[in-house]
Amino acid sequence: MNGVLGAQTTSARNSLVIEALGQDDAWRLCDGRVGPRDAEHVIGYAERTAGGFDVVWLCGAEHRGRYDVWESVIAAAEWHLSSRGTSGATRPIPIASKAPRRA
Template identity: 45%
Template sequence: MTATTQTAHVGGHLELLPIDEDAWRLCDRRVSARDAEFVVAYIERTDDGFETVWIRGGARRSRLSSLEECVERGEEILRAQEQSTSSRPVPIPHFPPARGL
């Protein structure tokens, strides 16, 4: 994959959306663009590779050598999230404090 300034479907569920010539959003095409889960990572070309800020997944930043590597890591993150057995916490009802009787 070469650096792109056009939207590129990069396999699986991911898509690279250009921000400018040296920056992209890696997005999950299964999620609405209005949903916060849509953006998987922000990627910026640097002198020695690609600085990636992960929005989804555990690690927050990484420096990778190619856009292909960024996409592969994004696919790994999506697979891990799909396989996770964790779910949202069960809401606990909150009651106002008891008033003195």
């Protein structure tokens, strides 16, 4: 992966935007569907370490991750994006019109 990622790379799936930070050893993982000034734009930060890659996630229940290969980081980031769904209002869940039966 030496020099493979430039200043900004976009994954074809899920609108993942990868922004290089520094000297090819740290990246910002972003959601391209969200504007750059929106707080939800950045989904995580990845850093190359001796044992692979460490990622700090800013979304989801998992806050930290360690991955052996870069492809695993990309797969995890795309999973985070796909699990986010769309933002905005949704229709309310219908409430049953009948009262529960009494025992």
